[in-house]
Amino acid sequence: MTGTSRTSFEAEWQRLLAAPPSSDTRLRVHELPRETSWGHVSLAVDQDGSRHLLVPILSSTRVRSGLDGPGLVLRKRVLEDERSHTTYVALSCGRPELSYLFDDLCADVVVELEELGHQPMKAVYQVVDRWRSLFDRPAGVLSDEAASGLYGELLVLRRLLRDDASAHRCWAGPHGARHDFVLAGVAVEAKTTSHVEGRVIRIHGLDQLEPPENAQLLLAVFRLASASTANAVTLRELAEEVVTLSDDEPAVHTLLSAAGYVIGAVEGNDARAWTVSDERWYAVDDTFPRLTRAGLTAAGVPETVVDVDYSVDLTAGVPAALPQTDVAHLLSSGAPTNHD
Structure with missing residues (x-):
């Protein structure tokens, strides 16, 4: 992608949707100030209100097969009027709830075409390959544990992104890594608890509290309270803030999708809301209460012990939480590690 900033086309989409169709088969078309070697790129809306991006191509061009829904649809299309006969590659979105993502995708295509106007299919393919997983992933309702866990990870990610717009590259949790965030010299595991009193967290496996080598x-640890008050922040609001803070919005959308969440796809996920009543950070060292493979081996427990989940109660204040100044120093000293 070039350094050119992307522009939202939502105003253009709304004007097209508001315009009355001239027939059941004609598209309402808005020409954009971006060209390929074969004509102007256009936005279009059909009689069903579906949105399309029309990119002019050479009439003999072959279009990649296999991209025909349920999310993105890519087809070759010929449009005629009294003055012209133009061949397009038409990119469409089959999921109306993801129109906002499709708008971002269209904007990315237009940016790519600034340098690849003579190779429009290459520009379209490059963008589609970055985005398609978001449109094809089936949307489901997150469990309470998954939703609150993702919320905790996003709280950490927001903090990192405020200092480094590329920090999403260290978010390893969606890829199934041992720790949620991996930076140079430091890793972070995020946990949430809904206990009104006490500070009890659930640990999954013997590796989760094992520091990385060197x-x-x-x-x-975040204590979350479910709430619908003005102070509560929804999962969607937090996710959108994280996307905005990042310097690579498609990458963050892809990470969210890998974590099981697509903004706008399921209202029940979007509307989950919490307030953070307590936030504490701990250094996981030899004094921290935990179970590890090395610890069990030293205690004579056979290595055949598997699938270990357990709880850690941090209510008593032992070990003590780190001062926020120490946390800030440790996080700022680590560079993001790429997990794309």
């Missing part, structure tokens, strides 16, 4: 492990 790195420090931090544990971020």
